[in-house]
Amino acid sequence: MLPKAIKEKYELVVGLEVHAQLLTNSKMYTSDSTEYGNLPNTNISVITLGHPGTMPKVNKRAVEFAMRMGLACHSEITRRNIFARKNYFYPDLPKGYQITQDKGPICVGGQVPITLASGEEKSIALTRIHMEEDAGKSMHLAGEVDTLVDFNRAGVPLIEIVSEPDIRTSEEAYAYLVEIKKLVRYLDICDGNMEEGSLRCDANISVRLFGDPELGKKVEVKNMNSFRNVARAIEHEFERQIELIESGTEIISETRTFDATTGTTASMRTKEDLNDYRYFPEPDLSPVVISEEWLSGIKAAMPALPRELHHKFVHTYGLPEYDASVLTDSKEIALFFEKLCTETENYKAASNWMMGPVKSYLNELTLHISDFPVTPEKLAALIHLIDDGKVSFTVASQKLYPEMLKNGQKQPLEIAQDLNLIQESDENSIKPIIEQILSENSKKVEEYKSGKKGLMGMFMGQVMKKSQGKADPKVASRILTELLEND
Amino acid sequence: MKIDVNTLKKIAHLARLEFDEQGAEKMTQDMTQILDWVEKLNEVDTTDVAPITTMSSEENVLREDVVGSHLSHERGLKNAPQRDSDYFRVPKVLE
Numbered sequence: 173m174l175p176k177a178i179k180e181k182y183e184l185v186v187g188l189e190v191h192a193q194l195l196t197n198s199k200m201y202t203s204d205s206t207e208y209g210n211l212p213n214t215n216i217s218v219i220t221l222g223h224p225g226t227m228p229k230v231n232k233r234a235v236e237f238a239m240r241m242g243l244a245c246h247s248e249i250t251r252r253n254i255f256a257r258k259n260y261f262y263p264d265l266p267k268g269y270q271i272t273q274d275k276g277p278i279c280v281g282g283q284v285p286i287t288l289a290s291g292e293e294k295s296i297a298l299t300r301i302h303m304e305e306d307a308g309k310s311m312h313l314a315g316e317v318d319t320l321v322d323f324n325r326a327g328v329p330l331i332e333i334v335s336e337p338d339i340r341t342s343e344e345a346y347a348y349l350v351e352i353k354k355l356v357r358y359l360d361i362c363d364g365n366m367e368e369g370s371l372r373c374d375a376n377i378s379v380r381l382f383g384d385p386e387l388g389k390k391v392e393v394k395n396m397n398s399f400r401n402v403a404r405a406i407e408h409e410f411e412r413q414i415e416l417i418e419s420g421t422e423i424i425s426e427t428r429t430f431d432a433t434t435g436t437t438a439s440m441r442t443k444e445d446l447n448d449y450r451y452f453p454e455p456d457l458s459p460v461v462i463s464e465e466w467l468s469g470i471k472a473a474m475p476a477l478p479r480e481l482h483h484k485f486v487h488t489y490g491l492p493e494y495d496a497s498v499l500t501d502s503k504e505i506a507l508f509f510e511k512l513c514t515e516t517e518n519y520k521a522a523s524n525w526m527m528g529p530v531k532s533y534l535n536e537l538t539l540h541i542s543d544f545p546v547t548p549e550k551l552a553a554l555i556h557l558i559d560d561g562k563v564s565f566t567v568a569s570q571k572l573y574p575e576m577l578k579n580g581q582k583q584p585l586e587i588a589q590d591l592n593l594i595q596e597s598d599e600n601s602i603k604p605i606i607e608q609i610l611s612e613n614s615k616k617v618e619e620y621k622s623g624k625k626g627l628m629g630m631f632m633g634q635v636m637k638k639s640q641g642k643a644d645p646k647v648a649s650r651i652l653t654e655l656l657e658n659d
Numbered sequence: 660m661k662i663d664v665n666t667l668k669k670i671a672h673l674a675r676l677e678f679d680e681q682g683a684e685k686m687t688q689d690m691t692q693i694l695d696w697v698e699k700l701n702e703v704d705t706t707d708v709a710p711i712t713t714m715s716s717e718e719n720v721l722r723e724d725v726v727g728s729h730l731s732h733e734r735g736l737k738n739a740p741q742r743d744s745d746y747f748r749v750p751k752v753l754e
Contacts (some may be wrong), residue, residue, distance in 0.1 A: 196724045197724050197725065197726050198722075198724050198725060198726045198727070202727075203722065203725060203726055203727030203728075204726070204727070204729055205726045205729070211732070211745070212745045212746055213732055213735055213736060213745065213746065213747065214729065214732050215729065216729060216730050216732075216735045217727075217728075217729055217730050218730060220730075221730070221735060229720060229721070229722040230720070230721050230722060231721070231722055231724050232721040232722060232723055232724060233723075233724035234724070235721070254712045259673075261673075261675050262752070263747075263749040263752060310749075310752060311746075312751060312752065316751070317751065318741065318748040318749060318750065318751060319748070319749050319750065319751050319752045320743075320745075320746035320747070320748060321746055321747040321748075321749055322745075322746060322747075323735075323747070448669075448673060450673070453710075453712035453713075454712070454713075455712065455713050455714065456713070457713065457720075458713050458715055458717040458718055458719070458720045459712065459713070459718050459719075460718070460719055460721065461718045461719055
């Protein structure tokens with residue numbers, strides 16, 4: 173471990189490159205399916221396999237997905253897009269080049285705001301977002317003499333989101349990735365699953381003495397398959413690079429791979445040591461020109477973004493920050509809650525129901541909100557029943573709600589009536605019950621009157637018992653007090 | 660522009676081509692000549708000419724996001740130098 177005093181002299185500088193697989197049906201430049209999990213080498217075509225004489229054609233929806241991400245990050249959208257060939261030889265790339273964008277990426281600049289645990293807000297600037305295609309999958313199996321290649325993934329549309337070197341801590345990197353994942357999921361352009369590889373992240377990491385205007389030599393780290401591992405790799409590199417500098421060893425600009433079991437990075441000595449991609453404009457694709465009309469159509473169809481909803485939940489619905497964060501954590505929960513809030517104005521109650529009973533039901537059965545048996549309308553109706561004093565919260569959460577989960581079709585009021593759960597708030601029907609209890613317990617009434625106020629709970633318990641839990645506690649307690657005090 | 664042997668070696672490596680060392684001198688000369696010939700283009704004044712990236716004047720030749728026909732698995736693998744029933748096989752890249 174590095175002494176703290178030494179570590180504190182150095183500043184960490186990180187930029188992240190995130191590849192997001194787009195949720196299109198077909199590939200970036202061909203009509204092969206992008207479906208995941210098919211038998212190897214079945215989502216293929218002559219274009220995917222790079223046969224001579226084949227011509228690529230751009231997937232319109234992939235362009236639109238890239239535009240959506242750019243708009244969400246406030247990037248400038250490039251109106252005239254050309255593609256470029258990035259040349260290198262690797263068996264998972266049959267053409268010998270990747271069709272990507274080099275000069276003039278579809279999105280230029282922009283930023284991603286993040287919130288840290290301390291509540292501090294920071295904005296991470298983006299350099300660019302560009303469109304490209306994924307490579308095939310190579311498998312280097314132990315005991316196999318060959319590498320096995322599956323081209324199902326080759327040509328699947330990607331966007332690469334490149335940040336400026338604005339990140340200063342591993343926590344910021346983590347928060348940035350969480351935000352990117354939320355964004356792509358809210359935008360419905362990528363499923364954001366890092367473990368399955370639909371979101372991938374490479375980190376460019378360097379260190380420098382605080383106050384040094386020059387950036388240090390950067391090291392690129394790959395092969396981190398979770399947000400947590402990106403943070404671990406950054407921590408490790410930070411210390412490793414400081415140690416090198418402190419011992420007077422020069423840092424080499426290189427690509428390193430992260431090993432999740434040891435939490436360390438190791439140099440990737442591949443044969444492609446000298447990376448010279450010889451980019452040049454892709455002559456097989458005509459330019460994609462984004463008109464004002466096309467762009468405004470995409471703008472108009474933009475869904476609500478997590479930060480916008482968070483802001484709305486706090487400022488319009490008056491919810492605590494914590495509630496807003498939990499509710500906007502997933503798009504589906506947030507939209508369910510939004511729907512709920514069009515049916516009830518008791519936003520805090522709605523939030524409590526979502527964060528409590530709804531979430532615990534989903535967690536317990538590991539269900540997705542789309543499988544939740546109760547509609548927002550019916551949940552709102554349940555909240556109304558409580559607000560109107562028709563059922564107590566206890567009865568609602570312990571008796572009515574479990575029934576609704578079993579029978580999503582029925583209205584809560586109907587269930588409450590069927591199960592005889594409607595709370596009695598009519599004074600005329602509660603009063604006789606209370607009078608009866610008081611006359612049956614005259615001794616206790618005397619004790620109460622001589623100062624044993626704690627007996628109130630016992631009386632209330634009796635009322636609930638006699639009314640089978642249906643007496644409105646507020647009304648019952650008022651009548652009880654009246655009768656006991658004024659007698 | 661003069662191509663030296665090192666550049667020649669680098670280009671050969673990038674293109675994954677092998678060449679006979681004895682012919683290296685001749686090849687650098689040939690390549691230098693080719694580049695010199697292409698460099699003639701530099702004599703043209705292109706100050707206000709936008710670069711073209713494709714020979715076609717078309718724009719927005721786009722495809723709707725619809726899955727089309729695939730190459731059958733068997734036909735796809737047919738010309739592979741090495742294969743098995745599922746995969747293309749290539750010499751091991753990583754240990």
